[in-house]
Amino acid sequence: MNFNCTDRWMRADAKLKSLIPTIQQLYLSELDLPKDQQSPIFYQLFNALIRGAELLKKCENISPFNPYLRYRYALQILRLEQEIQGFMDLMPAHILLDSRKLKQELQDYYQELQPADMSSMLKESIFKQASLLTSDPASPDSMLLQQMCLDDSCENEGFNHSVHGIIPEKSQFYVGLxxxxxxxxxxxxxxxxxxxxxxxxxxxxxxxxxxxxxxxxxxxxxxxxxxxxxxxxxxxxxxxxxxxxxxxxxxxxxxxxxxxxxxxxxxxxxxxxxxxxxxxxxxxxxxxxxxxxxxxxxxxxxxxxxxxxxxxxxxxxxxxxxLPLLGQRDAQSLFCFWGFGQTSIPTNADASLVNEVQTGCKGLPLALKVIGSSLNGEPRAAWETAKKKLCQGEPISDYHKDGLLRCLETSISFLDDVARECFLDLGAFPEDKRICADALLHIWVYVRKLEWQEAFTILWELASRNLFNLTSNSRSAAAISYENASELYFSQHDVMRDLAIYLASQDHIINRKRLFMPRKEQTLPGKWELLNERPFDAQIVSIHTGPMHESEWFEMNFQETQALVILFAASEFHLPPFIKSMKKLKFLMVCNHSSKRATIEGLEVLSSLPHLRSVRLERLVAPNLQKQSNALHNLEKLSLSLCEGFGSASTFDYPKLHDFNMDHCSDLEELPPNICYMPSAHMWSITNCHQVHKLPYDLGNLSSLRVLRLSALPDLKELPPSIGNLGELEYLDISVCEALKELPEEIGQLKKLTELDMRECSRLKRLPISGCGLISLKHVICDKEIKTQWLWAKKISIPELRIEIVEAQFRSDWIDD
Incomplete structure (x- = not known):
C-alpha cells in the first residue's frame, strides 16, 4: 500500500475505533429500557462498525499488484460508508459530528483504493470488453479473457507490469505445434x-x-x-x-x-x-x-x-x-506470454528466477499458462514463493493426481480466501461444458453472500488467471452493466475442475462444505447411501446422473445446503424427494444435457423451500412450474432456457422477481397476461422464442424495469403502447424482430432510455416523431437503412447520440437444439 493510502487507512481506522465505545454504550443503555421502548438502531450501528473495523484490518495489507482485491475492498468500503449515512439522521447530536468525519474518511479511502485507472479498467473495460468475446468456446480463435492487471507505476526489484487490457489479436498463443x-x-x-x-x-x-x-x-x-x-x-x-x-x-x-x-x-x-x-x-x-x-x-x-x-x-x-511436452525454448515463450504479455523474459525481470519458476512447470502447457497468468503483475516475493512450492512438488507423473494437481495448486495460492472459495465452487459444474455465468454468480451471491458487482469482479479475476475460460456473444456488455450475465458463459479444463474437486474434498465426506459428483453416474454414489442417515454439512451439492425415477432416490439429509446443481441426460427425470430437507436452499439449477427436452416430475417439492431465491431450468418440459408460483412467492431470479410447457400457461405469478429470463422456449406463443405483475422486476428478457407474436397489453405495468430484452422474436409484429409507461427503462433490445414494422408513438415517453439495440429489424423503416423525445439516449445500434432518421433526431434534440451501424450476421444463438 502506498503512503497516501496507508495514511488514509490509519485515519479511517482511528475514527472508526473511536466511535465504537460510544455506540456500544448507547446500545447497552437501550437494554435497560422496557422492551417496547427499545430501538434497534444502536445495536445495528454497533454491528456495522465492528464489521467495518474487521474490513479495515483486511485492507491494511492490500497488495498494490492486486487490482481486483483493491477494487473489491473499495466496494465494501463504499457500502460501509453508505450504511453509516443511513444511520446518521437517527443519531444523537453529540456523536453526529464524529460520524460525519468517519463518513468523510471512508469516502477518501474509497477514492484512494479506486484510482481513476482502476475505475476505468474494472467499470468500463470489464463491461465493455466482454463484448469482444466470441460465442464459440471451442473455436481456436476464441477471445478468452486475458491479463487484466494494471500498471500502477509500482516497481519491486525489477518486476513491474506493463500489459494493459486484452491482448489485441489473439488470446491464444500456440508454440511447439x-x-x-x-x-x-x-x-x-x-x-x-x-x-x-x-x-x-x-x-x-x-x-x-x-x-x-x-x-x-x-x-x-x-x-x-x-x-x-x-x-x-x-x-x-x-x-x-x-x-x-x-x-x-x-x-x-x-x-x-x-x-x-x-x-x-x-x-x-x-x-x-x-x-x-x-x-x-x-x-x-x-x-x-x-x-x-x-x-x-x-x-x-x-x-x-x-x-x-x-x-x-x-x-x-x-x-x-x-505428444511430447514442450522443450525449453517453447516453454519459455508460452510462459512469458502469459506472465509478461510478451514471448521472452523482460529486460527488467530476474531471468534466473523466471527460468526457475518456468522449469518447475515441467514443460506442461496448462501449467505454463495458468501459473504464468497467476504471477502476471505480482511482486518478486510471489515469484519466490511460487518457485519454492514448485521445487517441493513431485515430478509430474503419467497421471496428474500427485504431480500436476500439486503443480497447479501453486496458481491459486495467490488468491485471497474469498476468491479461493469461489474457485472451489467451480467443481459443481462439469468440465468442457458451456455454462451460463449467471449460475455461478448466483451461487456466490446467495451462498458466499457477495454483492453482485464484487462477485463479477472475482469472476473476471479467475478468468484473467486462466483458471477457466469466459466467452460471450457480442451483446452481453449492456446486460452485464445492469448486473446480468445471462449471455456470458464459462467453461473449464477438466484438469482445473479436478483441482477444484481435489481441494474441496480434503475433509470427511460428511463434513465437506461441497459435495460433488465428479462425473455422471447412473445413480447416486454408493458412499452417499452408506452415510445417508447422517446429516451432511454441504452448503453446495452437485448431482450428475442418468434418468432417475422417484423410487430410485434414497433419502438424504441436507439441512445446510444452500445451492443445488442437478445435471442429467435423459428424456424423463424426477427431482429427488430429499430436496424437501433443504430448508435453507436459495439456488437451484436443473439442467438436462441430452439432445431432447426432458419431462420433469416432482416439482411439488419446491413448495417446501421458503428461502429459494434463484431457479435456473434448462432443456426441460415443465408444464407444472406455474402451479408452484404461489409456493415460490419469494423467488427473485428465474431463468428458463430451451424449455417447453409454458405455451399454455394461464398463470405466472412471481411478484418478487427481480430478474426474469426466458430463452429458446419453442412452444411459447403468447405470454400470460399476469406475467406483467412483477412490480420489483428490473431485468426482463424474452429471447429466441420464435413463435411469440404478441406481448401482453399490460407490459407497462413493469414499472421498475431498467432492462427489457425482446431479441430474436421473428413473429413479433408490434410493441404494446403501454411500453411508454416504463419510466425507469434504460436499455431496450428489439434486435432481430423481423416482423416488427413500426414503433409506437409512446416510445418517446421513455425519458431514461440510454441504449437502444434495433439491429436486423428489416421491416422497421420509420421512426415515430416522438423518437426525438428520447433525450437521454446515448447509443443506438441499427441497420444502415434507418441511420438517416437517427441522424436527424441527433441534430434536432439528441446531440450526444452515438449511432452504430451493424451488418446482418448469422448467430449460433438462433439454433434451438
Whole structure:
C-alpha cells in the first residue's frame, strides 16, 4: 500500500475505533429500557462498525499488484460508508459530528483504493470488453479473457507490469505445434490408417493441438469435412452420435430409439457416402464410450485425444502418437506470454528466477499458462514463493493426481480466501461444458453472500488467471452493466475442475462444505447411501446422473445446503424427494444435457423451500412450474432456457422477481397476461422464442424495469403502447424482430432510455416523431437503412447520440437444439 493510502487507512481506522465505545454504550443503555421502548438502531450501528473495523484490518495489507482485491475492498468500503449515512439522521447530536468525519474518511479511502485507472479498467473495460468475446468456446480463435492487471507505476526489484487490457489479436498463443501437426498429417494421410490416437497427460495440449489441426491447410485440403466433437467423462453417447450425424451427414436425422439404433443408422449412412471425413473425438476417457463412436466408411478417419493410452484399439489400422511436452525454448515463450504479455523474459525481470519458476512447470502447457497468468503483475516475493512450492512438488507423473494437481495448486495460492472459495465452487459444474455465468454468480451471491458487482469482479479475476475460460456473444456488455450475465458463459479444463474437486474434498465426506459428483453416474454414489442417515454439512451439492425415477432416490439429509446443481441426460427425470430437507436452499439449477427436452416430475417439492431465491431450468418440459408460483412467492431470479410447457400457461405469478429470463422456449406463443405483475422486476428478457407474436397489453405495468430484452422474436409484429409507461427503462433490445414494422408513438415517453439495440429489424423503416423525445439516449445500434432518421433526431434534440451501424450476421444463438 502506498503512503497516501496507508495514511488514509490509519485515519479511517482511528475514527472508526473511536466511535465504537460510544455506540456500544448507547446500545447497552437501550437494554435497560422496557422492551417496547427499545430501538434497534444502536445495536445495528454497533454491528456495522465492528464489521467495518474487521474490513479495515483486511485492507491494511492490500497488495498494490492486486487490482481486483483493491477494487473489491473499495466496494465494501463504499457500502460501509453508505450504511453509516443511513444511520446518521437517527443519531444523537453529540456523536453526529464524529460520524460525519468517519463518513468523510471512508469516502477518501474509497477514492484512494479506486484510482481513476482502476475505475476505468474494472467499470468500463470489464463491461465493455466482454463484448469482444466470441460465442464459440471451442473455436481456436476464441477471445478468452486475458491479463487484466494494471500498471500502477509500482516497481519491486525489477518486476513491474506493463500489459494493459486484452491482448489485441489473439488470446491464444500456440508454440511447439509445427512438428506434431506434421507428424499427425503423415499418419492421417496413410491410406491404410483409419484411427490415430493422440496421447499425453492431462494439460499437455491435446485439445489445443486438435483444434489447430482443424485449421491446418493440408488437413482442410485432404479432407472434405473436418468434425470436432468434445467427449467428456460425463458424455451422453446418443447425443454425441446425433451431433456427428448433423455435422457429417447434413440432412435431417431420424428419431433414434437408443444408442444402438443411432449407431446403426449413422454407420449405414457412412457406408453409402464417399466424402473424405476426419472426425476428432476430443477427451475420450472410456473404452466403452469410444467403441460406440468409432465408425467405418470410405475416406472416413478418426483422431482420438486421450490421457489414457489403454483405451486406444490395437490393430493394423490404428496408429498411436505420443505428444511430447514442450522443450525449453517453447516453454519459455508460452510462459512469458502469459506472465509478461510478451514471448521472452523482460529486460527488467530476474531471468534466473523466471527460468526457475518456468522449469518447475515441467514443460506442461496448462501449467505454463495458468501459473504464468497467476504471477502476471505480482511482486518478486510471489515469484519466490511460487518457485519454492514448485521445487517441493513431485515430478509430474503419467497421471496428474500427485504431480500436476500439486503443480497447479501453486496458481491459486495467490488468491485471497474469498476468491479461493469461489474457485472451489467451480467443481459443481462439469468440465468442457458451456455454462451460463449467471449460475455461478448466483451461487456466490446467495451462498458466499457477495454483492453482485464484487462477485463479477472475482469472476473476471479467475478468468484473467486462466483458471477457466469466459466467452460471450457480442451483446452481453449492456446486460452485464445492469448486473446480468445471462449471455456470458464459462467453461473449464477438466484438469482445473479436478483441482477444484481435489481441494474441496480434503475433509470427511460428511463434513465437506461441497459435495460433488465428479462425473455422471447412473445413480447416486454408493458412499452417499452408506452415510445417508447422517446429516451432511454441504452448503453446495452437485448431482450428475442418468434418468432417475422417484423410487430410485434414497433419502438424504441436507439441512445446510444452500445451492443445488442437478445435471442429467435423459428424456424423463424426477427431482429427488430429499430436496424437501433443504430448508435453507436459495439456488437451484436443473439442467438436462441430452439432445431432447426432458419431462420433469416432482416439482411439488419446491413448495417446501421458503428461502429459494434463484431457479435456473434448462432443456426441460415443465408444464407444472406455474402451479408452484404461489409456493415460490419469494423467488427473485428465474431463468428458463430451451424449455417447453409454458405455451399454455394461464398463470405466472412471481411478484418478487427481480430478474426474469426466458430463452429458446419453442412452444411459447403468447405470454400470460399476469406475467406483467412483477412490480420489483428490473431485468426482463424474452429471447429466441420464435413463435411469440404478441406481448401482453399490460407490459407497462413493469414499472421498475431498467432492462427489457425482446431479441430474436421473428413473429413479433408490434410493441404494446403501454411500453411508454416504463419510466425507469434504460436499455431496450428489439434486435432481430423481423416482423416488427413500426414503433409506437409512446416510445418517446421513455425519458431514461440510454441504449437502444434495433439491429436486423428489416421491416422497421420509420421512426415515430416522438423518437426525438428520447433525450437521454446515448447509443443506438441499427441497420444502415434507418441511420438517416437517427441522424436527424441527433441534430434536432439528441446531440450526444452515438449511432452504430451493424451488418446482418448469422448467430449460433438462433439454433434451438
Amino acid at each position: 509445427e512438428k506434431p501437426i506434421r507428424d499427425l498429417n503423415m499418419l492421417l494421410f496413410q491410406k491404410e490408417v483409419s484411427v490415430v490416437g493422440l496421447h499425453c497427460i492431462g494439460g499437455g495440449g491435446k485439445t489445443t493441438l486438435a483444434l489447430a489441426l482443424c485449421n491446418d491447410d493440408d488437413i482442410k485440403g485432404y479432407f472434405q469435412n473436418v468434425v470436432f466433437v468434445t467427449v467428456s467423462q460425463s458424455s451422453n453417447v446418443k447425443g454425441l452420435i446425433e451431433t456427428m450425424w448433423d455435422k457429417i451427414i447434413g440432412v435431417k436425422r431420424p428419431e433414434f430409439q437408443n444408442v444402438e439404433d443411432a449407431r446403426m443408422q449413422l454407420q449405414q449412412q457412412l457406408l453409402c457416402q464417399s466424402k473424405s471425413t476426419l472426425v476428432i473425438l476430443d477427451g475420450v476417457c472410456s473404452r466403452s464410450i469410444l467403441g460406440k463412436l468409432l465408425f467405418e466408411g470410405r475416406g472416413y478417419k478418426t483422431l482420438i485425444t486421450t490421457r489414457d493410452i489403454s483405451i486406444i484399439p490395437q490393430n493394423s489400422c490404428t496408429r498411436l502418437y505420443q
